[in-house]
Amino acid sequence: MTRRVASIALNTFKESVRERVLYNLVVFALLLIGAAILFGSISVGIEQIILVNLGLSSISVFGLLMAIFIGIGLVWKEIDKRTIFSILSKPVRRGEFILGKYLGLLLTLIINTGIMTLGFYAALLYQKRTLALADLLALEAVYFILLQLAIVVGLALLFSCISTPILSAVFTFSLYVVGNFLDDIRWFGQETGSAVVESLTSGIYYLLPNFGDFNVISQIAHGERVPGYLLISNSLYALLYVSILISAAILVFEEREFK
């Protein structure tokens, strides 16, 4: 089983890295990180804050774009182009296929985020002329970005099993945006004083992926450490949410017919 999942993941990785759009996104991200140096140089005294903020935000935004653009076509393309026929006629379980596709894209995102992170540190080195141990704090933010991307890929994968790429992109992006404001939504429900609205907003709060706690870029830019418990709770939350998303995608895919 593991070998088949690894083969599918590796093939998905190959497919992703041979997509031109991926390189364009990485180049854009690196350009933006480079541009952060310029913005920093015109902001007296807060050069590093600007660079870290802009650099990590670029990694986050472009990672998100990659996750959505590639994720939404992950399964859809296989069905649309009928490559799925030759794969599922092999001794491959549908769950193995879904898991392989997910891990393949996750591997792509890890490597691309790694490249963007190297670009970020190169920019930081250029600006500061030296790197200190404290600069490694930015890796905590990168780790949280990766956890967010892992959830986003799961969402895109699930939608890719049931919908067209455009709708999948809309759904995934919408959930990402809503997921960043879940604390506000719950607060709004509590403020209304209506039990119905409160239970509704609470339901949304617990059901949808909560990305609020993953955004630590601003803290890191100001040199603050991420609390240890957040590292653990975010990791467990992402693991649980991804497991649920992949299980749902497998359940949907198990029932899917390929006409």
Add this chain to the structure above:
Amino acid sequence: MSAIEILDLTKDYAVGFFRKRLRRALDGLSLHVEVGEVFGLLGPNGAGKSTTLKLLLRLIFPTSGTARLLGRELGDVSMHARVGYLPENPYFYDHLTTREFLNYVGELFGLASAQRYRRVGQLLDRLGLADSCDIPLRKFSKGMVQRVGIAQALMNDPELIFLDEPMSGLDPLGRREVRDLILELKAAGKTVFFSTHILSDAEMLCDRVAILNRGRLHGRGELREILSLGVSATEVVLENPAPELLTELQPYSRAAVRTGNRVRVEIAEEAALAKVLDMILRRGAQVVSLNPVKMSLEDYFLAQMGDGAGRPPAEAKRQVQGEEVRK
């Protein structure tokens, strides 16, 4: 043990967007295919051939009925390790080369690295893909993709091979190679189950066939038995026949078609053939050819249910030793 056992397999598709209704793609199909047989599933487009193959490979699920492959239930995915499948009009990963793709397929079959390497080499040579094995598949012609499709279906040296329209997209040489390959597989004791709407392929290759139309089984057994492939008429082609001769032949001929200097007449009664030939020789006309007229698969369907367009069966196409001539 039967290689394939199909029992009362039925498949309905829901069609329509707002008002869903069911369309029956396969209606109570029952079949047995023995180990080592080359079995043809024949029928026009939309007959249910691909539906049958997809049901057997669990790409779609039956509405009712059951089937077993190599004695195992269809839900048993591990059984696919002993099965090969070429989909209709296959399409493979654009970003891979043939070698990479076959290697990937080998990995999915769980073949060890050395075994994969050896098998990929064998298949590339056997299917004439060795020279183009490092070119991305997106640059391949339809015929080349078809060859890759056959190669991936044989990667695991399967006991049972499903080929959905294997000759589709191939040039004459490619068709011949695939025919030879199917015969080779049969000689090696493999079971081949293939769908086609081309009668000559089925005639040449199949031990037995089943004929499907609109999802229903219209006959199974030897093709000759089903279609009553005995000679239904004799076609005589004459060069520059005198008009008087054609008038004389009229009572015996079912049709006469002029093409340039040549006239083709079809003699329905075998008993009249000697008399007709005698007349031709007496008039000194030159006989270009004399051929038996066989019933085509299309004729068979038309005879069973008309052509659906109001044309009587007698006006149908005739197949004369591979060449189609319209009356």
